[in-house]
Amino acid sequence: MFSDADYPALPYPGGCPAFSYVHVDGHGWPLRADPAGWRVGDVELDAWLTEHGAPVQAERVPVLAYGSNACPSKLTWLRAELAMPGPMVVLRARCEGLAAVWAAGLRVVDTSRPAVLAALPGTESHAVLLATPAQVRAIDRCEGRGERHHLARVLSGRVTLENGAVLDRVLAYVGATPARRPLLVDGAMVRCSAPASPGVAATTDGLTVEVVTGDPDPRDFPGSLFVYGTLQPGASAWDVLAPAAVGPPRRARVRGELFDTGQGYPALRLGDGPGVSGWVIDLASAESLAVIDEYEGSQYRRVRAVLDDGSLCWTYEWIAPDDGLIALAEPWPSHPPMG
Structure with a gap:
């Protein structure tokens, strides 16, 4: 078990465990994959969720988290400030052809430059949230869905979980305004693993997406x-x-x-x-x-x-x-x- 103090939210985008985990009430527990599914220690994940009065995996949707949303301290903030309910499942993911890059604009809450998703060659490690529709609605408010970001199915790249599952058309928050387009410095996007410097907004993030309207239906994932x-x-x-x-x-x-x-x-x-x-x-x-x-x-x-x-x-x-x-x-x- 770990606590939020092990993974602070600042500096942005905050700390994130290098493993899959489930999180609630300021604490997290590592998840391990076996052929029968995900487990919290020796307890099947669905049984653990049920014990905590939470929806099981089949009632959740996969949302790619490439910025601060995979940080345990950020999850606690979402519960405290935006009433996000219950445990969150956070699965480590390998993203091919997808990258977290710096946005052209700044965050609403401070002068930090936020991460946005873009299509770039190479591989990065990020996370996939298995979120309930109610949890998605809380994240919508944080991300400014329909204003700063769209919630969309991402058709670009390839997202693979630790258990070998390849997610088809995973959900992600993608930029909806010029301020949430990638930052270009000397004509190139800047990955969040490198420092940003002054530049201009890109005309595109290079992604192919399908914007989602309304609450995503867990039954759609997969089809x-x-x-x-x-x-x-x-x-x-x-x-x-x-x-x-x-x-x-x-x-x-x-x-x-x-x-x-x-x-x-x-x-x-x-x-x-x-x-x-x-x-x-x-x-x-x-x-x-x-x-x-x-x-x-x-x-x-x-x-x-x-x-x-x-x-x-x-x-x-x-x-x-x-x-x-x-x-x-x-x-x-x-x-x-x-x-």
Whole structure:
């Protein structure tokens, strides 16, 4: 465990742990990744969040933090000054083709020059906040969403978490005014790892983005579903999923183990194991997951899983009792057996 005093907010952008962590009430706890998911010590992260009365990971959205928002002391300030509720999950991330650079203008609260996001070659380490919609609204107020910054999906670069997950179209606050465009000194952007000197505002940050309106929906991140049992193409419940599918299904595999429940459908346990084969289905909209949630029922929970290629997908993990489960050596058939 660590305290805010270990990572002060000043000088801007403040101190940030070189590891993933969860933070609440002025203290943080390191997170570690294993094949079954993130853990606080020996406790599964979702169980830890539930113990603290907070939404689980599936009810949060990924927001790239490249300035002060990954600083524990800043998180405490957001709670005290802007009523940001509950624990925050902060995941260490490797950003390729994305950089924190100095902005042309100054911060509202002092004369410091803030960081802005830009497209630049190379790799930098930053963080991804797993934030609830209520937490995003507090950060919106801090960032001046719609005035100084836009909240947008970033289509540029590549963001990879410590567990190998590659985030598709991660959210980030990007500059919305000339004062929040990158600073140019001698015609080049200046990374925040170097000191700034007088210059001019760039005409562009080089990013390709999609500006988000309203609250981001956690179900949109990611926009695809990994299926391994009765929802597979050609299997008995494919008709439930087919209306929500966009484009052709793709073969994929996750780390874990598959079991026969003895009830006509399989159970997936993520983690160490021989691996489970299935299909990835791109979804037409986040709303379509509500139908699948209802179909899967209380025996499963919807979680984000990392595929063999690093892609992140929704899938349904078995949470009912293990009694009677039999390990399967072969994938669940996509087509009903013949004869």
